[in-house]
Amino acid sequence: MTPHPSPAIIARYADREARLDEATLWSVEVHLETCAPCRALVAGGATGDTRARLDRLAAALDRGIAAGPAPARRRRLPTALHRWAVWQLAPWLGMTVAVLGCAVLLGALQPGMPSLVALLAPVAPLPAVAVAWSRRYDPAWELIAGTPSAGLAVLVRRTAAVLVVVIPVLAAASSGTGVNPALTLLPCLAFTAGTIALGAFVGVRRAAAGLGAAWVLAVATPALLSAELPVILQPGAVLGWALLTVVVAGFAVTRAGTFRRLPGLT
Secondary structure, three states: OOOOHHHHHHHEEEEEEOOHHHHHHHHHHHHHHHHHHHHHHHOOOOOOHHHHHHHHHHHHHHHHHHHOOOOOOOHHHHHHHHHHOOOOHHHHHHHHHHHHHHHHHHHHHOOOOOOOHHHHHOOOHOOOOHEEEEEOOOOOHHHHHHOOOOHHHHHHHHHHHHHHHHHHHHHHHHHHOOHHHHOOOOOOOHHHHHHHHHHHHHHHHHHHHHHHHHHHHHHHHHHHHHHOOHHHOOOHHHHHHHHHHHHHHHHHEEEEEEHHHHHHHH
């Protein structure tokens, strides 16, 4: 426990004309922060002119507070929502829903085409995941990045918010086109987990763009040209997608510390 300053030091501290060495002045000020009795001694040792000045200042502050606007109510809900999503996700999610809707419509108009819903499912959430936790799209990114909950925790929460929108749409599109829902939902989850895992090395935005481009060039385009779904989107591939999702998600968790470094999140 810090000892109280002597009355003589308190009196010299309260006297504007008196001088205290820097070490003593610092120790007194630190002590006064937590000791109400010593603060009362300082106030009692003030001169009449100082007390009058403080009284005028207190009265002016009271008038200003009374004339000012009422304190704004603290809004807890928007703060909680910002941890899970940002408004910048809305147009990207809207685009994803629109594209999947067009895929269903085209599948109905062209029955001979391979399922566009199955071909789009792995990359459907990637645009929104890419902006879920990015300095380019989150106006409060620098502020949130300095908090203890930043990094992988925020990225996973916002990715979950993306999946809450995308997965029901995918499930509805699958049921409407007769596609096995497991062949749309599992690839969707696998590529989402892969984006997070690869994002630990190259950044989430670059990882989403790279995986999306690789899928379109290596799988979707050949499937459209041949008018047949590839083997990896056949019913026998369900177990493989499930195992891939678990393995990639587990690897992403092991790289959680990487997401604390700001460059890995751009």
